[in-house]
Amino acid sequence: MRFSQTLKSSGHCLPSPDGKHIATLFSSIINVRAVRALEVVHVVTLPPDFTGPVLSLQWSPSSRLLLVAGAKQIRVLSALDHSFHATIKNPVAPGTKPAYVGFGASDTEICVISAFGLKFAVHDLASSKTTEIGSPKSSSVAAASGGFSFRPGTRHLALLTRTAGKDMISIHDFPKRDVLKSWAPDTVDAQGVTWSPDGRWLVVWESAALGHKVIFYTADGHCFKTWLGPAMTPSDSKDYALGAGVKSIQFSADARHLAVGDWSRRICMFNMASATETLRLQHPGSIVPKDTLQVWQEQIGISQTGPPIHTFIRTTQVVSPTPAPRPQDSSDPPTGCVSILFDPSSALLATRFEEFPGTVWIWDAQVAELRAVLLFHGNISNLSWHPSIQETLLIRCEGDQYSGLVFVWDPLSEGPQLVDFTQRLPDKRVAGKWRASWIGVDSSSPPSLFFSDAQSYVLASLSDPNPDSLPWGDREIIEQGDPMIREESPLELVPAPEADLGGLDGEEGDDGSELEDTFLYKQ
Numbered sequence: 437m438r439f440s441q442t443l444k445s446s447g448h449c450l451p452s453p454d455g456k457h458i459a460t461l462f463s464s465i466i467n468v469r470a471v472r473a474l475e476v477v478h479v480v481t482l483p484p485d486f487t488g489p490v491l492s493l494q495w496s497p498s499s500r501l502l503l504v505a506g507a508k509q510i511r512v513l514s515a516l517d518h519s520f521h522a523t524i525k526n527p528v529a530p531g532t533k534p535a536y537v538g539f540g541a542s543d544t545e546i547c548v549i550s551a552f553g554l555k556f557a558v559h560d561l562a563s564s565k566t567t568e569i570g571s572p573k574s575s576s577v578a579a580a581s582g583g584f585s586f587r588p589g590t591r592h593l594a595l596l597t598r599t600a601g602k603d604m605i606s607i608h609d610f611p612k613r614d615v616l617k618s619w620a621p622d623t624v625d626a627q628g629v630t631w632s633p634d635g636r637w638l639v640v641w642e643s644a645a646l647g648h649k650v651i652f653y654t655a656d657g658h659c660f661k662t663w664l665g666p667a668m669t670p671s672d673s674k675d676y677a678l679g680a681g682v683k684s685i686q687f688s689a690d691a692r693h694l695a696v697g698d699w700s701r702r703i704c705m706f707n708m709a710s711a712t713e714t715l716r717l718q719h720p721g722s723i724v725p726k727d728t729l730q731v732w733q734e735q736i737g738i739s740q741t742g743p744p745i746h747t748f749i750r751t752t753q754v755v756s757p758t759p760a761p762r763p764q765d766s767s768d769p770p771t772g773c774v775s776i777l778f779d780p781s782s783a784l785l786a787t788r789f790e791e792f793p794g795t796v797w798i799w800d801a802q803v804a805e806l807r808a809v810l811l812f813h814g815n816i817s818n819l820s821w822h823p824s825i826q827e828t829l830l831i832r833c834e835g836d837q838y839s840g841l842v843f844v845w846d847p848l849s850e851g852p853q854l855v856d857f858t859q860r861l862p863d864k865r866v867a868g869k870w871r872a873s874w875i876g877v878d879s880s881s882p883p884s885l886f887f888s889d890a891q892s893y894v895l896a897s898l899s900d901p902n903p904d905s906l907p908w909g910d911r912e913i914i915e916q917g918d919p920m921i922r923e924e925s926p927l928e929l930v931p932a933p934e935a936d937l938g939g940l941d942g943e944e945g946d947d948g949s950e951l952e953d954t955f956l957y958k959q
Contacts, residue, residue: 440895449888452499455876461493496543505537522561536580541591549574567613571597582628587635596629617657634691641682648681652711661711683772688782697773715804722756730808732851748851757792781826824879840866857887860894867891
């Protein structure tokens with residue numbers, strides 16, 4: 437394992453989707469640093485009228501633009517030169533914060549959901565026009581992204597709204613976002629809507645409080661099938677049909693399978709060739725290790741001179757996952773599937789349950805067989821598969837004893853591999869909130885990680901000691917003088933040379949695109 441040098445960070449620091457650059461927001465500037473040489477290649481200066489706290493810093497899907505969102509305005513700027521900039525003023529009502537801000541189906545489309553779910557606004561930076569849709573079912577930050585979905589390929593928008601006590605689904609074209617079709621689904625209180633990765637299916641599911649219901653629509657909006665729960669009720673759950681319904685839904689990357697989790701220990705698998713339930717994953721309360729099932733249990737040892745030592749042993753005895761503690765108010769303990777994640781090959785499925793917060797279950801999605809169980813002492817806060825390297829899982833846990841630590845698992849490893857970033861940080865401790873994620877999408881290079889806290893960020897490569905395999909530190913580029921690399925002074929930043937990166941969709945040029953929001957509220 438190799439680490440990069442430690443670099444200065446802030447509360448807003450993240451890598452680009454293509455893994456080639458890292459943007460760091462300071463008080464009035466954004467530093468864009470190239471990963472391959474770890475040198476600043478561009479500095480974006482925010483205008484003086486951009487005041488107040490920054491709500492979000494985001495990269496566009498193509499890694500060409502940066503979005504900086506505040507309460508009073510949203511700025512979209514070119515990440516590597518000065519060829520594009522746009523401003524959205526007054527995106528929400530004064531005194532409120534947007535529930536959601538993000539890029540839409542293209543680099544020049546920005547979606548904003550106002551507070552309390554008053555409206556869903558699509559700002560087209562190419563034409564300086566705004567499309568507003570009232571009463572979206574996305575009033576909270578957590579549920580905002582579940583109320584709309586963009587169709588892959590055609591970039592049609594499917595939006596879930598609620599008017600006069602009735603759910604509505606509308607399909608909007610690209611880029612004008614005119615309504616092509618709208619209808620009222622057979623739901624009382626729909627929870628979410630999503631397109632399949634191949635764009636063939638539009639799936640809507642009912643709120644969990646109203647039982648099991650998933651509706652499958654074809655791409656043109658015709659109802660193909662309605663699923664009302666598992667076909668065969670288990671004998672030990674005679675009231676299963678009366679229990680809480682769907683909690684989470686996830687398509688496989690190849691769009692051949694759909695996993696549906698509810699508030700039990702079961703996950704139903706659908707074959708999307710016919711939208712038919714074909715498999716069921718039952719998570720056992722007792723795990724029996726065998727040749728085809730790896731069970732890794734975390735051991736935490738005490739070190740006399742350093743931090744605690746985290747190791748994993750492969751257990752050969754029957755083991756039961758540690759359940760969540762019962763609430764002090766004597767209410768029922770938390771249950772249900774928290775997350776379902778397919779790996780890029782769609783062969784493996786990772787799941788996490790509230791009932792067993794420190795356990796990761798990894799299934800063979802093709803035959804519904806359990807392949808690995810990872811048992812941690814702490815509660816798991818996040819799981820993520822590598823975006824392009826198959827069967828490589830990143831795990832993060834909660835608690836002070838896991839501060840600055842992440843774990844990486846793959847089927848050929850001897851248990852989860854510890855990656856300790858604290859030893860690379862000033863004073864060897866994490867400052868404020870921290871995050872860790874995969875960096876890069878190239879499957880030909882070794883998997884690499886990005887870590888940042890409020891003061892520093894550092895990269896880690898899970899490769900062998902060969903320096904040629906590292907995604908950063910290309911000394912040949914530095915010595916020869918890459919035209920995209922700029923000098924950096926401790927006193928001031930030298931203006932970066934401009935570079936032509938090619939045209940954006942609807943690029944406005946140096947004059948930018950400024951949008952003034954003058955919408956009327958609708959109750």
